[in-house]
Amino acid sequence: MRSTGGLLSQTASDTPPVTIGRDAAREAARQELSKPVYHQNDPGLVQRALDRFWDWVGDLFDHASGATPGGALGLVAIAVFAILAIAALWWRLGAPSRTAGPAGAxxxxxxxxxxxxxxxxxxxxxxxxxxxxxxxxxxxxxxSLEERTLLDPRPGRTADEAAAEAAVSLPSHAGALRAAARTFDDVTYGARPADAAMYAALRDLDLALTRTKPLPTGATP
Incomplete structure (x- = not known):
């Protein structure tokens, strides 16, 4: 029994230890960590993208607040002022019209x-x-003015141009024509809501023009 134990002890001590190189160990660790079991709770691609975006926004805010008088509070005040200015312009000018042509025809x-x-x-x-x-x-x-040859048919003519040209032969309605053109522009390009009174004014002008005799060409008003 004693000799057997000594033989086993001698055999174990004579076995060299297993060694692995640094690169092989790194590769083995990478392969092990790439297994799905280690990544079940990782955030998805969208979440990672959002995290990076908010990190970027945070860094940008930190840099901006550092360069703004008053720090973060001053930056917030500037942002609020800009929003109020935009809201005021939106209220004053109206929403951009989606139906407006590029040339205002x-x-x-x-x-x-x-x-x-x-x-x-x-x-x-x-x-x-x-x-x-x-x-x-x-x-x-x-x-109607084109059909009466008081205006030459011209593609791309704007309401303002039509009013100015028609006023030459219909001077008694010059102010009403300008007002009608302004109403058309406000409704079409300024997104101003029209009402029954606006329509009635245009209808009355339309009827009045049909009953008005134009000045001869070259005549002085």
Whole structure:
């Protein structure tokens, strides 16, 4: 028994220890840690992206507050002032119109007669769609002047241009024409809501113009 124990002890002590290189150990650790069991609770791709974004926002805020008089409080005050300024401009000028053409043209579709525009305007007014009714009635006014040859048909003409040109031969309605053009621009490009009174004014102007005899070409008002 004694000799057997000594043999076993001698055999164990003679076995060299297992050694592994640094690179091999690193690779073995990487492979082990890449197993899914170690990543079950990791945040997803979207969460990681959001975390990086908010970290960036935090860093930006820290740098901005450091460069702003009053620190973070001063930066907050500037941000609030900017928001109030934007809100004031939005309230004063109105929301940008999505229907506005790039060149501010009066007509944005195919050629229709003045009677067609009047019919469309009255139908819209009967439905209470005052903004669209005002637009159609202004188009009826200008188309009627073109049909009477008081205006030359010209693509891309704006309401202001039409009013200024028509005032030459219809000077007694110059102020009403300018007001009608301004109403059209406010409704179409300034997102100002129209009402029944605006439409009535345009309708009265349209009817009055049809009964007004224009000045001869070259005559002095």
């Amino acid at each position: 009066l007509f944005d579709d195919g050629i229709r007669s003045a009677a067609d525009h009047r019919t469309a305007a009255d139908a819209l007014a009967s439905e209470g769609r005052w903004s669209e009714a005002v637009q159609e009635r202004m188009r009826a006014v200008v188309r």
